[in-house]
Amino acid sequence: MLDFSGALNEFPLFLRGAWASVVYAAGCLILGFALAVIICRARISPSRLASLPARLYINMVRATPLLVVLLIVFNILPFIGLELSPQVSALLSLTVCTAGYQAEILRGGFAGVAEGQVEAGRVTGMSERQIFLHIKLPQAFRLTLPALVNEATIMIKGTSLISTVGILELTRVAQNVGNSHFRPLEALLIAAVLYWLMTTAMTLAGDLLISRYAREKQS
Amino acid sequence: MSFNPAIITDNLPQILAGLRLTILLWLAGTVAGMALGFVLAVFQTSRLWPVRLLVAVYQSIFRGTPFLVQIFLLYYGGPLVGLMLSAETAGVLGLTLYSAAYFTEIFRAGFGAVNVGQAEAGQICGLSKFQILRHIQLPQMMVTITPALVGMFIVMSKETAILSVMTVPEITAVLSGIGSATFTYVETLLVLVLCYWVLVGVTTWIGGRVERRMQRHLLTANGKTA
Numbered sequence: 001m002l003d004f005s006g007a008l009n010e011f012p013l014f015l016r017g018a019w020a021s022v023v024y025a026a027g028c029l030i031l032g033f034a035l036a037v038i039i040c041r042a043r044i045s046p047s048r049l050a051s052l053p054a055r056l057y058i059n060m061v062r063a064t065p066l067l068v069v070l071l072i073v074f075n076i077l078p079f080i081g082l083e084l085s086p087q088v089s090a091l092l093s094l095t096v097c098t099a100g101y102q103a104e105i106l107r108g109g110f111a112g113v114a115e116g117q118v119e120a121g122r123v124t125g126m127s128e129r130q131i132f133l134h135i136k137l138p139q140a141f142r143l144t145l146p147a148l149v150n151e152a153t154i155m156i157k158g159t160s161l162i163s164t165v166g167i168l169e170l171t172r173v174a175q176n177v178g179n180s181h182f183r184p185l186e187a188l189l190i191a192a193v194l195y196w197l198m199t200t201a202m203t204l205a206g207d208l209l210i211s212r213y214a215r216e217k218q219s
Numbered sequence: 220m221s222f223n224p225a226i227i228t229d230n231l232p233q234i235l236a237g238l239r240l241t242i243l244l245w246l247a248g249t250v251a252g253m254a255l256g257f258v259l260a261v262f263q264t265s266r267l268w269p270v271r272l273l274v275a276v277y278q279s280i281f282r283g284t285p286f287l288v289q290i291f292l293l294y295y296g297g298p299l300v301g302l303m304l305s306a307e308t309a310g311v312l313g314l315t316l317y318s319a320a321y322f323t324e325i326f327r328a329g330f331g332a333v334n335v336g337q338a339e340a341g342q343i344c345g346l347s348k349f350q351i352l353r354h355i356q357l358p359q360m361m362v363t364i365t366p367a368l369v370g371m372f373i374v375m376s377k378e379t380a381i382l383s384v385m386t387v388p389e390i391t392a393v394l395s396g397i398g399s400a401t402f403t404y405v406e407t408l409l410v411l412v413l414c415y416w417v418l419v420g421v422t423t424w425i426g427g428r429v430e431r432r433m434q435r436h437l438l439t440a441n442g443k444t445a
Contacts, residue, residue, distance in 0.1 A: 001300065063373075063419035064412055065380035071395055072412070075404035153283075160285035164384055171288060178295070185296030188288055196283040 006181035017173030028094035036102035061100025090162040105147045109140030149206030153199040226403045237393030248314025249375040256322025281320035310382040329360030369426030
């Protein structure tokens with residue numbers, strides 16, 4: 001009933017597609033984290049001028065489907081004269097999206113950093129910037145690592161949506177191969193297995209890092 | 220850049236039908252997913268390890284692969300194994316199977332949050348398994364897991380947008396269709412975004428009320444919260 005011979009002949013294409021998915025996922029997660037740190041810093045700032053726009057950004061992004069963000073970036077940016085390549089547009093959409101979620105995750109982490117440590121930093125003469133970079137941020141990262149790993153797996157899966165705007169990644173490869181061999185089921189199953197391997201690897205790597213941090217804290 | 224609100228008012232019946240379909244598919248898929256997730260979570264408390272393993276495999280598959288690939292498999296791959304589904308049916312089924320994997324995890328955490336001693340006490344008092352579930356475990360775990368359940372409903376409201384890819388005429392398909400046919404992306408996408416914000420906003424508000432309602436289960440005999 002199932003015949004994988006046609007699709008498996010194209011296996012190198014699948015691997016290239018999977019690699020593209022990994023690159024987009026890694027790219028948006030790293031850029032998104034940097035953006036999230038900035039947004040989060042504004043969000044927890046005592047100044048309403050900074051916290052209000054950050055809060056608006058987080059709530060807006062988290063209430064918008066990624067697919068709709070893609071539609072907006074691909075159709076409205078060219079409309080207002082901002083011509084970006086499809087690849088950059090796709091990466092931008094993914095980054096905008098994950099930054100909102102990561103900012104909200106980090107907010108919980110910053111709240112968990114003991115005030116005494118911040119005061120200790122101040123007493124030892126650290127600047128606010130140093131306190132943020134060397135005391136608050138590393139701990140917020142560790143405290144929220146499980147949630148961040150979860151977000152990473154969500155974004156690995158989320159990259160499948162950029163296939164709808166013509167980016168050649170794993171889902172697109174599966175569709176192309178499935179169409180050319182008239183066997184979409186097998187091609188999609190191969191893609192599903194590869195996605196499963198990617199998200200499972202991410203989860204395992206995350207668990208490893210989490211338990212290492214836990215051990216460091218104990219010793 | 221021009222702004223032409225007439226494009227929205229002219230197509231209002233179509234847009235409202237799309238919004239209606241989005242809400243229908245979302246509620247049908249998510250409520251069914253919650254029910255299936257609950258059943259799977261109960262299975263996961265089974266003493267038989269093959270049952271627990273099956274549930275774990277199910278969760279791993281449906282949480283480890285993209286929703287888009289899952290509905291493609293159902294809709295385009297299904298006919299190859301004799302499974303012919305309309306786009307809407309495949310959509311609801313896809314939403315159900317996908318959300319069930321996450322709901323299972325939420326309910327599992329809920330079971331973990333209720334002290335085992337209470338279930339054992341129920342057993343000793345002669346309550347049946349169902350009675351223990353209905354009167355001891357469920358009311359207490361609902362208090363802790365309601366925020367997570369509401370969060371899942373919100374996640375799923377946005378996942379419905381993906382059904383537009385397989386020609387389901389829900390709100391994203393309708394509005395982006397109008398947009399590309401008439402080159403009015405600004406108007407249509409603005410309305411589209413607003414629809415989702417309202418949907419998420421209303422769900423958050425209702426979720427908050429349900430959360431407060433659930434707190435009543437924590438009231439002690441003399442009316443104070445435990």
